[in-house]
Amino acid sequence: MNPTIQPGMHPDADSLTAFAEQLLPNREREQILAHMATCSRCREVVFLAQQAGEAEPATASLKASAPPKLRASWLGGWRRAWVPAGALAALIGIAVVVHFRRVETEKQMAANVTDTLQRATPAQTASSPAPAATQANAVEKAKSSPKQTSAPMRGTKGASGVVEEQRVVRQQGSALGKAAPPIVSPPGVAGGAIHGTFAALAKTSPIGGPMARQIQQQNVVPQQSATSQQDLLRQAQNLNQTAADKRVIAGAPLGGVAETVSVQAPTEAAPAPQAPAAQLSYIPMSGKDLGLSSAAAGMKKIPKILLPNGAQALSMASAETRIVAIDTSGALFLSEDNGRHWQPIPAQWMGRAVLVRNLPGGTKTTALQAVPPTRFELVNDKLQTWMSIDGKTWTAENLPGK
Amino acid sequence: MAYLRDVDAAPLQPVDETLPVEAQAPSVTVLPSLLDELWRECGAGQWGLGRDEFDRIVLRAGMGQNFGLDPGAEVTNEQQAAFFRGVKLADLVLAKGCAAGNGRAWEHFMATYSQPLTRAAIAISGSETVGRDLADAFYAELYGLTTRDGERRCPLDSYRGRGSLLGWLRTTLTQRFVDHYRRTYREEALEEQTFDAPMPDSVPQPEPSMLTTLSEAVHRALRDQPAEERFLLAAYYVDGRTLAEIGALLRLHEATVSRRLRRTTDAVRKRLLRNLERSGMSRKATEEALGTDPRDVDLRIDLKKLLQSSPPESFSKQALANPAAAKETLASALLSEERETVSEKAKSAG
Numbered sequence: 001m002n003p004t005i006q007p008g009m010h011p012d013a014d015s016l017t018a019f020a021e022q023l024l025p026n027r028e029r030e031q032i033l034a035h036m037a038t039c040s041r042c043r044e045v046v047f048l049a050q051q052a053g054e055a056e057p058a059t060a061s062l063k064a065s066a067p068p069k070l071r072a073s074w075l076g077g078w079r080r081a082w083v084p085a086g087a088l089a090a091l092i093g094i095a096v097v098v099h100f101r102r103v104e105t106e107k108q109m110a111a112n113v114t115d116t117l118q119r120a121t122p123a124q125t126a127s128s129p130a131p132a133a134t135q136a137n138a139v140e141k142a143k144s145s146p147k148q149t150s151a152p153m154r155g156t157k158g159a160s161g162v163v164e165e166q167r168v169v170r171q172q173g174s175a176l177g178k179a180a181p182p183i184v185s186p187p188g189v190a191g192g193a194i195h196g197t198f199a200a201l202a203k204t205s206p207i208g209g210p211m212a213r214q215i216q217q218q219n220v221v222p223q224q225s226a227t228s229q230q231d232l233l234r235q236a237q238n239l240n241q242t243a244a245d246k247r248v249i250a251g252a253p254l255g256g257v258a259e260t261v262s263v264q265a266p267t268e269a270a271p272a273p274q275a276p277a278a279q280l281s282y283i284p285m286s287g288k289d290l291g292l293s294s295a296a297a298g299m300k301k302i303p304k305i306l307l308p309n310g311a312q313a314l315s316m317a318s319a320e321t322r323i324v325a326i327d328t329s330g331a332l333f334l335s336e337d338n339g340r341h342w343q344p345i346p347a348q349w350m351g352r353a354v355l356v357r358n359l360p361g362g363t364k365t366t367a368l369q370a371v372p373p374t375r376f377e378l379v380n381d382k383l384q385t386w387m388s389i390d391g392k393t394w395t396a397e398n399l400p401g402k
Numbered sequence: 403m404a405y406l407r408d409v410d411a412a413p414l415q416p417v418d419e420t421l422p423v424e425a426q427a428p429s430v431t432v433l434p435s436l437l438d439e440l441w442r443e444c445g446a447g448q449w450g451l452g453r454d455e456f457d458r459i460v461l462r463a464g465m466g467q468n469f470g471l472d473p474g475a476e477v478t479n480e481q482q483a484a485f486f487r488g489v490k491l492a493d494l495v496l497a498k499g500c501a502a503g504n505g506r507a508w509e510h511f512m513a514t515y516s517q518p519l520t521r522a523a524i525a526i527s528g529s530e531t532v533g534r535d536l537a538d539a540f541y542a543e544l545y546g547l548t549t550r551d552g553e554r555r556c557p558l559d560s561y562r563g564r565g566s567l568l569g570w571l572r573t574t575l576t577q578r579f580v581d582h583y584r585r586t587y588r589e590e591a592l593e594e595q596t597f598d599a600p601m602p603d604s605v606p607q608p609e610p611s612m613l614t615t616l617s618e619a620v621h622r623a624l625r626d627q628p629a630e631e632r633f634l635l636a637a638y639y640v641d642g643r644t645l646a647e648i649g650a651l652l653r654l655h656e657a658t659v660s661r662r663l664r665r666t667t668d669a670v671r672k673r674l675l676r677n678l679e680r681s682g683m684s685r686k687a688t689e690e691a692l693g694t695d696p697r698d699v700d701l702r703i704d705l706k707k708l709l710q711s712s713p714p715e716s717f718s719k720q721a722l723a724n725p726a727a728a729k730e731t732l733a734s735a736l737l738s739e740e741r742e743t744v745s746e747k748a749k750s751a752g
Contacts, residue, residue, distance in 0.1 A: 013573040017565030020573070022653055024564075030629050037632035041580060043641055049576040050651050052525040053569065 010042050011035060020050055110339065307333050308342045317358040319374035324391040326353045332378070334391040348394040351380035359387075432461060433479050436486070444492045450506030451499055459498040460486070467562055493570075494563030500544070501559035508545075515571060522572045526579050540575050612687075619677035623670045631666040638663055 011019075011032055018024045019032045036042045307313060311327035318324070323335045324345075330352035332345040347353075359375045378386040378394060386394040437457055441447070446456050469477045469485040477485075496514075499507030523540070524533030542548075546556040561570050624632060630652075637643040638659075645656040645663075652659070678688040 012560065013570050013577060014560065014562045014564045017569040017573045020651060021565045021569055033633045034629035037629055037636050040636075040641065041584070043633075043637055043643075044580050045573060045576045046651060047637075047641075047643060047647060048526050048580065049522075049569070049572040051647070052522040052572050052576065054650065055521070055525045 010039065016042065016046055016049070020046055020053075307331075308344065315354065315356045317356045317376055319358050319376065322391055324356050324376050324378075324388075326356050326378075330354065330381075332356065336391075345392055345394075349378060349380055349386045349396065350384065351382045353378050354381050355379035431479075432464070432482060436479065436483055440486055440491060444495055446492065446495045446499070449496075449510035451495065451504065455499070455502075455504065456495060459495050459502070460491070463489075463494055463498060463563065489563035490566055491563060493567030494561065497558040497561040497563075497567055497570075501546075501556040501561075503546070515568060518568055519571055519575065523575055523579075526572075526576050536575065536579055540571075540578060543578075615678065615681050615683065616692075619674050619681060622677050623673035626673060627666060627670060631662065631669075634659065634663055634666060635670070 015024070015028070015032060019029060024032065036046065307325060307327045309327060309329075309331065311329060311331075313325040314328050316323060316325040321336060321338050323339050325333050325335075325342075327333070332347070332353055333342045334345050335342045356376060356378050359377050373389050376388045376391055377397075378388070380386075385397045387397050388394040437460065440460060441453060441456055444456065447453070451459075464482060464485060467485070468475065469482050470488065471477055471481065496507055496511060500511050519540070520534060520537045523537035524530050527533040527536055544556065544558055546554040548555050557574060561567065624635070627635075634648065637648050638645070645659045648654075649656045649659045654662075675688055675692070678692075679685065
């Protein structure tokens, strides 16, 4: 029913209410609007009732929300706690992510090391870099006379005092990194090997990238051949001690730093270009071999090589999938699966083993000629050597009286 | 089995003044299944209404409005069902129960609407004291204390369920308050107020013929506008309502109301110019007529009279405070551009 509004009469409250509540059909709504366009009384009624209705829901909502006020305040308290709780959760999440990334990085680095050991070739062995002492010496000299850097250093200085010179390098850090002239490897000598100590130094160095680059450049210096076995052993011991010192200095937990210290030195004193490749040990911690760029080699973490007894490898050599390693106590371990599993090798030598390295078997000259297998060489603290092909059976070599 | 019941038609009240309609109620057949369904949906049994009384109330309500159809039209069962689903049946049954003097209905009514109605009265009057007095008087009226021709009258009997019962109560309460105010505000004594004598008009008065032409042109221009746009003009320019208030009533955004107002104003102005030119005025005379001071136009053509036919003045505070300013606003909006044009020409000529 649509009551027609008569002139002079007002719509009833029912129609006005339905109009305000948008419940009227269009035709009747138009009638109401037409009336209200000319009727101030009905406009006032509708607007006042509308305002009273708008005020009512607010009051009603207040009344309705009164009982759950306690719950709202309880939630409100928790709402304040959401901020630190969220921050804590985010912190935990970041820590977990960082932890897993670190684990993955370590695994990747370990894989790189084993791959590198597998890819060890005679050429690489022959092109091992010069002793760090010479390199550091070269850097030190480079400050005063850059022109005398490369050639005069070759084969002129022994490996003694390498620790002191490393410290010099470490202390003079970034300044040396800028002052040291580029050192070019001579033809036929491949560089790129990073000594384990240098890797640890670069890792623990607060200087970061430039220092690591500097160290890597120093390791590219052509090798020195005039080092004695005694110096070599002393160097190995000193390097290990230095690495331990640096772990302490750097605040890292003992055993938690992945230095795989290997000592490099020719066994015969001979000029570098003429140095026989077979007498050079292979240093596995090469930034190049590890797939590290020159800039990031010092920053990336060296993989941990922990032996079954929990000690770290003092010296390590590999051939194909076989790895032999000596821990700091002189015990020898063998792994035939790229370091995944280790087995102790009973001592078949005298004294305390301090060095192990591999000697390539030689080159293949004819198609029918078999390539001699790579041999491992073990050196004890008396500079006596033992040879082994499989890493299990060791035979003495050049022993006095033999 | 058809449910046959003879009921009395509820009085039809299209206007505020109750018009007693004593229609002879024909026999109405309502399906009992529909009544059962309505009974379940209504929930009137929760506050103690009996089923027989519910059926009687429903039938009476439907008969009173002829189920939403024109008087005398035949109604089908589907139309009956559509009618009952289109009204606020629960509110309607409660109101009819109260009007019939059902005690349980009154208890439920007071428990449900007592507080909201009091708050609404306070909000409408703007005063707690006045609001409570207004609410108490309204309760008494609702209870049927007023009689006419010896018969108890209950306003709830005029509720037809087209809107919510609470909305109806608010609207009725507002009507009572507005009517009371309109009756009594003229009786208030003027306090010691000083009124300045009107300043003599410095603007030359337009000719009476021009004012007549202008008044007719404005009247036609406003008459041709749609009802909603005329309502917008009246609410905004005459009553001084804000865009938010108008938007809340029409369920429109303020920006929409503003755009419609501007569009309406432009349309009215164009129609006004066209009407003036059609009345024989030249373009120059049209501009001169529109360039007349709006206050002069207001005083003479009584723009308010064109917009509203009811004699009482605007109830809004703005209009009460300064009715001339409220009237001036619409005329200013309509004539502002023309006045600017005339003033620019006067400057250039001067």
